[in-house]
Structure formats: structure tokens, C-alpha cells
Amino acid sequence: MMQASRRLVLAGGLSLAAGAARPAPGLRAPPLTFVSNVLADYLQLLLFRLQRDTFPPFGPPGFAELPTLDELVSVPEAVASAGVTRYSALRGFIGEAFAGLPATRVARPRPRILCYSDHPPDLQAVQKVVAAGEPYFEPFKAYWEKSVRPAVQAQIDGWRQQDATFHPLRKVIDLQRLPLRAARLEVVAMPFHPSGSGNYTPPAIFSSLFEKPNLPWFLGHEASHLIWSEAVGTPFARQAEAAHLVQLAKAKKLDPEETMCLFMQAQISKACGLSKPDLKMSARVDAGPQRQLLVAMEDGWDGYLADAKRWPHLQTYVLEKTKAVVA
Numbered sequence: 004m005m006q007a008s009r010r011l012v013l014a015g016g017l018s019l020a021a022g023a024a025r026p027a028p029g030l031r032a033p034p035l036t037f038v039s040n041v042l043a044d045y046l047q048l049l050l051f052r053l054q055r056d057t058f059p060p061f062g063p064p065g066f067a068e069l070p071t072l073d074e075l076v077s078v079p080e081a082v083a084s085a086g087v088t089r090y091s092a093l094r095g096f097i098g099e100a101f102a103g104l105p106a107t108r109v110a111r112p113r114p115r116i117l118c119y120s121d122h123p124p125d126l127q128a129v130q131k132v133v134a135a136g137e138p139y140f141e142p143f144k145a146y147w148e149k150s151v152r153p154a155v156q157a158q159i160d161g162w163r164q165q166d167a168t169f170h171p172l173r174k175v176i177d178l179q180r181l182p183l184r185a186a187r188l189e190v191v192a193m194p195f196h197p198s199g200s201g202n203y204t205p206p207a208i209f210s211s212l213f214e215k216p217n218l219p220w221f222l223g224h225e226a227s228h229l230i231w232s233e234a235v236g237t238p239f240a241r242q243a244e245a246a247h248l249v250q251l252a253k254a255k256k257l258d259p260e261e262t263m264c265l266f267m268q269a270q271i272s273k274a275c276g277l278s279k280p281d282l283k284m285s286a287r288v289d290a291g292p293q294r295q296l297l298v299a300m301e302d303g304w305d306g307y308l309a310d311a312k313r314w315p316h317l318q319t320y321v322l323e324k325t326k327a328v329v330a
Contacts, residue, residue: 025311027180032173033206035166037159038191042090043083044151045143047195049136050078050129055194057212058150063142069135074120076101076129077202081115083191084207090140093133101126113204114234151194154212158192161216169275171219175226178270178308180316183226184235190222201225203234220278223271224264231260231318242318244326251329257292259325263317266300292328299324 047053050072054060081100087093103109105123108116117123165171176183189207196211199221208225230236239245239260252259265284272278285297300321306313307320314320 025177025308027177030176030180030182032170032176033183033185033187035162035172036187036189037162038083038189038207039155039159039193040083040086040088040191041144041147042088042093042140043079043191044147044155044193044195045136045140046082046093046133047079047193048143049139050132051075051195051197053195053197057154058194059146061143061146063139066139069139070132072124072128072132074118074122074124075197076104076118076120076124077116077200078129078133079193079196080191080200080202080207080209083193083209084189084202084205090137094130097130097133098126101129104129110234115204116200116202119200155192155194158212158216162190162192162218165216165218165275165277169219169277171222171271171275172226174219174271174274175223175230175267178267178274178317179227179230180311181230181237181318183230185229188226188229190218199225201228203229203232206235217272217277219271219275220268224268227264227267228260231263237316237318239318239321242322245318245322248322248325248329252292252325255292255329257296257325257329259296259321262293262296263300263321266297270304295328296324299327 048061049069052071078097078101082093082096085096085100087096100115101117103115104117104126107118107121107123108114172183172188183206185206187206189205191207191209192212193209194212196209199208199210201208206229208222208229210221210225213220231239240249249259265288269278269282269284273280273282283297283301285294285301288294288297303320303324307317314323
């Protein structure tokens, strides 16, 4: 682990001095566990073929001709979380964990998002691609060790340092005023991931690699999704009027939860001193209902921080601001 730099320590002190959030009484922040998995990284590349400019291309003869998928199934994430390392174990593991395909998610026997796309593939299609890719895993391991491992390790070292210095999950929970029902949260570095994601069994968040590590940025987004989930948090739909307002928002192509997560990624990064204090996510999205909701949340934020009686938790705040935009 790298030692905390003077700049990081000073930034952490500044964020504390700013008093961005009062501790949420009785809400525990679970510890973070940092993970990488070469087999999961290979499956990410095999299934979706998202090469990265930061790495030399992986393209042994015949690899480009293998079948692929258009839908983002969560097989790589599940493999990373389960710690699967042997290719021979994949067929049985995928067959059990993803038996619910083509559903997007299942609640039993264990809650899990199976696919992040709207139209999931069937299980047979996934198994076909995985089976076809087996001969290329050994060459990928050699490629990963030489070209990918150093970047993955540097990202994880940076995340560990930022966690020790800033405690970003503690900040997320204090700002949300809602629990994350987990004994621990896995944080997984995935160099071929298209962006970021989360899942429930075990509770975990997954991210591509940043040019400079910024754990608070991606954790602020993905952990907020988990905190608003049925599986390990408190679903937004439980709030009075939420279901009705979500339908009104959907008609305007507005997703209140996703907008909240965009907002939180900026707030947590700013609270940790890794983004400029005047950063506004509303300036990064096109004009329309999502920008309106972001502006409303930004403009009222100091009031939310100061008045836990009016807004006991973030869902009540987002509900009020969504209502003003869509009703």
C-alpha cells in the first residue's frame, strides 16, 4: 500500500473542516475489500470485446472470430465476486448463478442483477461464448501479467490510500442518511469494464480504471444505487408518492435514482477534495428534466444538510425535488 501523500492528507482535512455532512447516527459503514480477478477480466473482454487504448490490443489468431454478446450480462462481475479462477469451473458456476436468464434480475435463491441491458440473452447464448473462448484464456493470462496487472495494482493502491484517508463510504452513508445492509463491500477493479456497475451477492461495486484513481467519484455513484436497492438497502418505491412520481418522470425520460447517483458522485468527490468545490453535475448534462432535477438538488443542498428533520434521508429530498420537476 502506498503511503498517504501530504496533498491527500491536507485535502482530507479541508473536507472535514467544510463540515459537508453530519454523522448519521446508528448507521454503520461496512469496510471495503479491494479485488481483481484475471478470469473475470478475460470474460469481460471475451463477451463484449471492449479493448482499451491504454493497453496493447489482445488479438491472438482466431480470437476476433469468436462469438460475442451485445447484452451486458453480469457474468464477469459475478466471477470476480465469487473468486472463480479456473476455467473448468465456469460452466457449472454460470449455469447455477444465471439460471434465471433471460430475466434481468432475480431475488431468489440469492438476489442478483443478471443483466444490465434491457433485453438479456438466454443462458445457452452465454455458455456458447464462454465455451468458445476457453483456448484463449492461457494466452490472455500472460498478456494480463505483462500489460494489465501493473495498471490494476496501481488503481487498487490508489483506492486503498483514498479509503484510508477520506473514508468515502462513511461520507456516502452520512449524506444519504440511509443504511447499506452489508457486512463488507467489495470494490473490484475491472480494466475492460465499459464504465461502472454494482451487484448484491455479495454486495459489490465494479469500475473501469481511471487515469487517476478517484474512489469517491465512482463509489458515490455505485454505492448509492446499492443503498437504494431492495436487496441491500431501502428501495425508493417505498416512499409515499414515489411510484407515481417515477412513472411521471419516466414519461419525461427522467430517472430520479440515476440522477441522484450522478449528483452523489460529484458530492462525494468534492467532500474528499478530489474535485473542485464549484463542480456542478448539472453543467455536464443536456438541457431537459435531468438537468432541472440536478439544479434543484444543487440549489437546495445546504438546506438538506442543515435540516434532517424536514428531510430525514436523501430519498425524501429527491422525492420533493422530483415532484417539483415532473408534477
